[in-house]
Amino acid sequence: QDTQEKETVSPERAEEAKLKAKYPNLGQKPGGSDFLMKRLQKGQKYFDSGDYNMAKAKMKNKQLPSVGPDKNLVTGDHIPTPQDLPQRKSSLVTSKLAG
Amino acid sequence: FLGAGGGNDIQWCFSQVKGAVDDDVAEADIISTVEFNHSGELLATGDKGGRVVIFQQEQENKSQSHSRGEYNVYSTFQSHEPEFDYLKSLEIEEKINKIRWLPQKNAAQFLLSTNDKTIKLWKISERDKRPEGYNLKEEDGRYRDPTTVTTLRVPVFRPMDLMVEASPRRIFANAHTYHINSISINSDYETYLSADDLRINLWHLEITDRSFNIVDIKPANMEELTEVITAAEFHPNSCNTFVYSSSKGTIRLCDMRASALCDQHSKLFEEPEDPSNRSFFSEIISSISDVKFSHSGRYMMTRDYLSVKIWDLNMENRPVETYQVHEYLRSKLCSLYENDCIFDKFECCWNGSDSIVMTGSYNNFFRMFDRNTKRDVTLEASRENNKPRTVLKPRKVCASGKRKKDEISVDSLDFNKKILHTAWHPKENIIAVATTNNLYIFQDKMN
Numbered sequence: 415q416d417t418q419e420k421e422t423v424s425p426e427r428a429e430e431a432k433l434k435a436k437y438p439n440l441g442q443k444p445g446g447s448d449f450l451m452k453r454l455q456k457g458q459k460y461f462d463s464g465d466y467n468m469a470k471a472k473m474k475n476k477q478l479p480s481v482g483p484d485k486n487l488v489t490g491d492h493i494p495t496p497q498d499l500p501q502r503k504s505s506l507v508t509s510k511l512a513g
Numbered sequence: 514f515l516g517a518g519g520g521n522d523i524q525w526c527f528s529q530v531k532g533a534v535d536d537d538v539a540e541a542d543i544i545s546t547v548e549f550n551h552s553g554e555l556l557a558t559g560d561k562g563g564r565v566v567i568f569q570q571e572q573e574n575k576s577q578s579h580s581r582g583e584y585n586v587y588s589t590f591q592s593h594e595p596e597f598d599y600l601k602s603l604e605i606e607e608k609i610n611k612i613r614w615l616p617q618k619n620a621a622q623f624l625l626s627t628n629d630k631t632i633k634l635w636k637i638s639e640r641d642k643r644p645e646g647y648n649l650k651e652e653d654g655r656y657r658d659p660t661t662v663t664t665l666r667v668p669v670f671r672p673m674d675l676m677v678e679a680s681p682r683r684i685f686a687n688a689h690t691y692h693i694n695s696i697s698i699n700s701d702y703e704t705y706l707s708a709d710d711l712r713i714n715l716w717h718l719e720i721t722d723r724s725f726n727i728v729d730i731k732p733a734n735m736e737e738l739t740e741v742i743t744a745a746e747f748h749p750n751s752c753n754t755f756v757y758s759s760s761k762g763t764i765r766l767c768d769m770r771a772s773a774l775c776d777q778h779s780k781l782f783e784e785p786e787d788p789s790n791r792s793f794f795s796e797i798i799s800s801i802s803d804v805k806f807s808h809s810g811r812y813m814m815t816r817d818y819l820s821v822k823i824w825d826l827n828m829e830n831r832p833v834e835t836y837q838v839h840e841y842l843r844s845k846l847c848s849l850y851e852n853d854c855i856f857d858k859f860e861c862c863w864n865g866s867d868s869i870v871m872t873g874s875y876n877n878f879f880r881m882f883d884r885n886t887k888r889d890v891t892l893e894a895s896r897e898n899n900k901p902r903t904v905l906k907p908r909k910v911c912a913s914g915k916r917k918k919d920e921i922s923v924d925s926l927d928f929n930k931k932i933l934h935t936a937w938h939p940k941e942n943i944i945a946v947a948t949t950n951n952l953y954i955f956q957d958k959m960n
Contacts (some may be wrong), residue, residue: 418566418658422749424790425843425844425846426790426792426794426795426843426846427790427844428844429792429843429844429845430792430794430845430846430847431795432847433793433846433847433850433851434793435605436847436851440793443794449760449797449856450710450738450739450740450741450760451738453692453710453741454691454692454710454711454738454741456604456629457603457604457629457630457692458602458603458604458606459597459603460602467856472641478760487792497570499560507541507562508564509541509542509558509560509562509564509566509589510532510533510540511531511532511544511558511586511589511952512566512586512589513532513533
């Protein structure tokens with residue numbers, strides 16, 4: 415039985431190896447807090463009313479703060495503009511189950 | 514397996530299907546919860562658009578002795594609306610996470626429905642009479658000129674077409690920082706619990722301005738967070754007992770008589786894991802997506818990603834029964850992680866006599882396990898089996914190797930067609946199975 419275990423990798427371990435091959439930087443913690451944090455933050459929207467109102471007032475001439483040394487951290491672009499905000503209206507339509 | 518005929522095996526037949534036929538599914542139409550009431554006469558569904566649709570079983574027709582009454586629309590209403598919490602910059606979905614019925618006490622029906630943040634008590638009542646013959650008003654409601662009133666009459670109630678009205682009687686809000694995953698009505702029929710990722714609150718059905726926190730697993734330092742609450746339920750008979758499951762595959766049973774804050778469990782149910790089998794996926798697939806007590810109260814069932822487990826409340830160290838739902842997915846975990854399917858939350862349910870358990874899977878398949886015969890069956894909810902009283906043909910998935918005729922290979926499964934919500938009539942062999950946007954009702958073949 416020992417030799418058999420050495421030869422066959424459990425399907426889960428094989429899948430894990432596949433995943434790690436694709437994403438080498440995958441978190442060291444086995445499937446832990448990253449998912450939990452993501453779960454807890456569901457629905458979080460980052461909203462700056464100042465930028466929003468500026469975009470709304472179409473202040474095209476005014477320059478948004480330039481990108482800092484870290485080019486990945488562009489805050490201005492991440493803030494919703496009026497056209498990006500999804501229209502959160504309730505369904506006025508009756509459910510099709512009742513049709 | 515079940516349905517192969519002979520003996521006492523149930524033969525399931527298509528009865529009805531509700532919902533749109535087209536494949537283009539609007540998000541709002543995604544069904545998010547299904548629940549029979551205590552008598553089984555009413556069947557409620559909730560959807561992502563915040564709407565509730567209630568079906569009522571029609572009275573049994575003596576001439577149609579070969580089938581039970583059909584379920585027809587009884588009431589439909591908008592339960593929750595989308596909200597935006599400006600203070601926390603949080604978008605609150607209107608999706609109905611759970612519906613739970615109260616036992617019927619009078620002519621009206623009551624149910625609790627919840628989204629991520631707010632629980633509502635709805636009263637559904639029938640009106641089949643209306644007053645007629647007012648002195649000061651015309652029948653259409655316009656006020657009469659008082660000078661034209663020369664006689665007096667007593668208004669009387671006259672029959673009218675049945676109208677079913679839903680009205681929100683209580684709104685239980687602002688008690689959950691995190692997202693509500695469960696509500697459960699206590700056997701005292703006066704209180705209920707609501708659970709979010711980190712906390713469980715106890716409410717009185719009459720009181721909306723306060724609730725008691727009975728479980729709090731939020732760590733002082735959020736960096737230390739390792740586990741969240743995934744489901745909770747009150748014991749069906751003991752009003753002091755409830756359980757909650759976690760993302761780590763554990764279930765804790767708590768006794769409210771022990772202390773006000775039930776952070777210390779009375780029992781901890783956990784199956785020991787073989788450390789040599791541990792992988793990146795172990796914890797994710799062990800996360801319990803649903804926990805349900807048996808009607809008897811002696812057992813509880815948990816659903817994790819690949820299996821259904823039955824636990825005897827008297828034995829904490831391992832489940833008494835384990836049923837594999839779709840073990841062939843274990844060698845597909847990498848892609849199921851990449852497409853997020855590994856996080857799908859499947860529910861499970863008991864039949865009325867606690868002898869059979871049911872849960873959903875992919876490709877619009879659902880599974881049933883007979884605890885007595887140890888047989889199981891895979892059935893499919895599909896419009897292809899549309900004729901009433903057509904017996905459903907069992908399905909088989911071919912994990913590897915040669916695929917037999919009528920089998921479907923794992924790679925051909927449609928992972929977008931998931932059955933997350935199923936419900937079993939409390940007394941009869943009638944089941945409600947929700948695909949993404951359709952509700953199927955199946956019955957056993959009556960001879």
